[in-house]
Amino acid sequence: MLTDIFAYRYMDHQIWSSYTEVEKRLLNQVFGIVKEVLPYYNSEGKELEVNKLKWKCLHDQIARELGLEELSRRYYSYNQKNALGHEYPVQGFWSWDHVCGQFVKAEFPITHLDADRFVKERLSFIELAMRLRGEEIHQANINLPIMIAEAELRDRTPSRGLRIPGSAVDGVKAWNTTQNAIYNAQVTELNERFRRSRVPLTYHNGFIQVSMDEVIERNIAKPFWDLVAGPLWENVDIDIKEAIDRRDSNDKDPALFAAKALESAIKIVSDAKGWTRGTESGASNYIDNLVSKANGSYLSVWEGEMLRDYFRKVRNSLVHGPGSEPMPVLSIPQTDWAIETAMSWVRSLARRM
Structure with missing residues (x-):
């Protein structure tokens, strides 16, 4: 399945002529936003299975579009010494967020001559992650009337057991408002990161695009x-x-x-x-x-x-x-x-x- 990504849409529109500390900082910052948009772990440090699957999906989509088997090496294997000085093998697989993070935050190789392509490919991951969460918010907004109707039914139905005080309808509305507000704030931060890095880009409704001048924007x-x-x-x-x-x-x-x-x-x-x-x-x-x-x-x-x-x-x-x-x-x-x-x-x- 073809995926529309930033790197392909702007292949012939040069934005970066070199890779500096500014670009490195930007990629670190925007990847941090994605980790907040799609958290990989819960408050107890355990993997969130539903989001783990989303990260794998993002990895596979970007890897396919870039013609890669993996964005970065997932399997690891090395020897480690125990308390007695004996070596034993350690092997396993890095988590999907780690693999994606290694790709987005990779050091720019000296042999890589195309800084423009390097940055665009990594911003393509950011774009796809933001788009995925945006589509979830969009679907939640579409489903809101149904959720409110179900909540109204719960409010009218007598409860035989313990019940959280307050209106279920108010709870549903508050949850939806909060989810929208959080995502909008994350989009605002992404665009502010672009602005502070003096990059002429903005993210709107699923796509990173070259922005107009600041007044028009x-x-x-x-x-x-x-x-x-x-x-x-x-x-x-x-x-x-x-x-x-x-x-x-x-x-x-x-x-x-x-x-x-x-x-x-x-x-x-x-x-x-x-x-x-x-x-x-x-x-x-x-x-x-x-x-x-x-x-x-x-x-x-x-x-x-x-x-x-x-x-x-x-x-x-x-x-x-x-x-x-x-x-x-x-x-x-x-x-x-x-x-x-x-x-x-x-x-x-x-x-x-």
């Missing part, structure tokens, strides 16, 4: 990623990530995917508000639904015209064949503008719901 990107984290906006999330990846790897038509994300957002709002008639033939018709006075003028007329102009100038020029005219290509600043504008519009549309 703070005022547009972060609020955008926070808003599209829910299942309703999944397609928007996917297409914006694709747009950013294509921009950073100099791939074809990244702005087209930004436009797709924006069109999805417009359709989501129209559907959620019950304004979709089923006869719409494109983005312009859905914009009509949002501008319509009968629907309360969700958007002003001038806002609708700005949106239509975005699709006319950005998407249509890339989608339709130019005939004998020159092939339309957006410059890097124009591509950045197209992506940032789409993100800003999505945030504005979502916040009005």
Whole structure:
């Protein structure tokens, strides 16, 4: 099974030209975050079987993508002397967290000429671990209504034995809030570690990507990623990530995917508000639904015209064949503008719901 990892997505986008103490410190710090995200041992020092399996899965996924049998040597064997001075063999297997840690925190070999590849491969493990925990949190949020319903039933059912005082519903809600808060804090720390290491990277919703400048990241990107984290906006999330990846790897038509994300957002709002008639033939018709006075003028007329102009100038020029005219290509600043504008519009549309 193929796994989408940071090292492959940014193979042709150089970030590091050398490996210094800064990179070494960063890898140690972010691996420490993963150990908190997916603890390998309980408070008594015993392996958590459920998380042990997750670490093995992470190891196997990254090893396969990098074409390795093991991320680092797992089997160990050596001789040790007893109190009488007699040697005896000691052998066994290192734990999965140790094997992964040896890989992420490995010393940069003098013979390794590619610092960029070295760091990216190790950050790929970090990305996958954060993604795994993020998916667990996402699933817990989806299951929350079911868990609340079950808790309400327990609250209404008389108990014949000992029972923890308090509402089961409140307990479920508090647990979910705590899990989300802990993970969000861990993501915040990861991004802060990138910032302090002066690395132009951010982690959002399962993926490490090259970040925009600090002002854009703070005022547009972060609020955008926070808003599209829910299942309703999944397609928007996917297409914006694709747009950013294509921009950073100099791939074809990244702005087209930004436009797709924006069109999805417009359709989501129209559907959620019950304004979709089923006869719409494109983005312009859905914009009509949002501008319509009968629907309360969700958007002003001038806002609708700005949106239509975005699709006319950005998407249509890339989608339709130019005939004998020159092939339309957006410059890097124009591509950045197209992506940032789409993100800003999505945030504005979502916040009005």
